[in-house]
Amino acid sequence: MPSKCINVEDWLNALDASGFRMTAVQETLIDIFAHSDFPLSAEQAWHVARQSRPKTGRATVYRMVEKLENLGLIRRVHGYQGCSHFVPTLPELMMLFICQSCGRADYLDSQPLQDLIHQSEDSSGHHITDSRLQLFGVCTSCQENA
Amino acid sequence: MPSKCINVEDWLNALDASGFRMTAVQETLIDIFAHSDFPLSAEQAWHVARQSRPKTGRATVYRMVEKLENLGLIRRVHGYQGCSHFVPTLPELMMLFICQSCGRADYLDSQPLQDLIHQSEDSSGHHITDSRLQLFGVCTSCQENA
DNA sequence: GATTTATTGATACTCAGTATCAATAAGCAT
DNA sequence: ATGCTTATTGATACTGAGTATCAATAAATC
Numbered sequence: 316m317p318s319k320c321i322n323v324e325d326w327l328n329a330l331d332a333s334g335f336r337m338t339a340v341q342e343t344l345i346d347i348f349a350h351s352d353f354p355l356s357a358e359q360a361w362h363v364a365r366q367s368r369p370k371t372g373r374a375t376v377y378r379m380v381e382k383l384e385n386l387g388l389i390r391r392v393h394g395y396q397g398c399s400h401f402v403p404t405l406p407e408l409m410m411l412f413i414c415q416s417c418g419r420a421d422y423l424d425s426q427p428l429q430d431l432i433h434q435s436e437d438s439s440g441h442h443i444t445d446s447r448l449q450l451f452g453v454c455t456s457c458q459e460n461a
Numbered sequence: 462m463p464s465k466c467i468n469v470e471d472w473l474n475a476l477d478a479s480g481f482r483m484t485a486v487q488e489t490l491i492d493i494f495a496h497s498d499f500p501l502s503a504e505q506a507w508h509v510a511r512q513s514r515p516k517t518g519r520a521t522v523y524r525m526v527e528k529l530e531n532l533g534l535i536r537r538v539h540g541y542q543g544c545s546h547f548v549p550t551l552p553e554l555m556m557l558f559i560c561q562s563c564g565r566a567d568y569l570d571s572q573p574l575q576d577l578i579h580q581s582e583d584s585s586g587h588h589i590t591d592s593r594l595q596l597f598g599v600c601t602s603c604q605e606n607a
Numbered sequence: 608g609a610t611t612t613a614t615t616g617a618t619a620c621t622c623a624g625t626a627t628c629a630a631t632a633a634g635c636a637t
Numbered sequence: 638a639t640g641c642t643t644a645t646t647g648a649t650a651c652t653g654a655g656t657a658t659c660a661a662t663a664a665a666t667c
Binding site: 415432435438440451455 | 537539544545556558560561567569570573574577578580581582584585586587588589590591592593594595596597598599600601604
Binding site: 336337338339356357358373374377378399 | 655
């Protein structure tokens with residue numbers, strides 16, 4: 316669950332350290348991405364942002380998303396319905412699970428994935444620099460509600 | 462390497478079995494997807510198709526891509542640059558590697574991934590029905606050329 | 608507080624993807 | 638083979654995500 320794993324301060328520091336000015340929109344959007352249980356598209360993030368800051372510009376949100384992605388704070392994922400959704404990047408590489416019933420995202424231990432990657436690197440000869448594993452299915456609570 | 466793994470006949474049979482009429486565009490597009498070493502977007506597939514069939518309509522290609530995706534013959538992947546690229550679905554679930562230097566796709570043995578999924582299913586309690594693993598890096602031949 | 612300049616938001620724009628509809632051609636019946 | 642029915646096609650117009658522009662705004666520094 317993103318909200319538990321993400322430290323908003325760290326994100327603000329990362330932006331600050333990269334020489335960006337600290338603004339209200341930034342904080343709003345960081346807050347939105349850091350605390351959403353769902354992968355969000357830029358468009359969705361814009362709508363959420365306008366609830367607290369009605370004048371927030373669309374372009375601004377797209378720029379911010381690009382910035383956060385470049386800094387590695389959020390990462391693009393195969394969305395539940397579409398391919399332009401973002402989740403916070405966690406300190407350790409973790410595996411992403413998305414529930415096809417409620418749309419919520421969960422993060423699973425990635426050690427087995429790390430092992431798998433090293434193993435594949437050895438057997439294929441390719442040099443692997445990045446990976447993206449997404450699991451889809453029905454989460455525990457949706458199973459109980461069914 | 463898609464070209465080695467994909468049987469064009471099987472794809473045509475799948476379309477036939479689903480009650481679709483057999484047309485020239487279909488064959489053209491199936492051929493394009495089945496033999497491309499690169500993940501292709503619908504737009505790219507359209508341009509390739511027009512090389513052999515100049516009058517091929519854009520909408521037709523999008524419709525065909527949707528059809529092939531619904532039949533599970535091709536599958537959407539995180540593209541090298543973007544998220545709307547397609548690779549042929551292989552008979553067995555395989556792991557996708559995309560070279561960030563030449564853009565070529567390669568498929569790796571998926572047994573370790575299957576194991577990983579079962580393991581994650583047990584430890585998380587989520588019911589996993591689908592997965593998408595993509596590896597990015599530098600392929601063997603690009604390493605040699607560097 | 609004044610100045611500099613990065614950031615913002617409104618507008619206009621581009622381009623991927625979709626809906627429409629008349630023209631075409633696949634499949635079937637004869 | 639020929640004609641008939643209707644799925645499929647391709648041209649056009651449209652939608653909507655994402656981008657470029659630029660004057661207005663507001664951080665940061667002095």
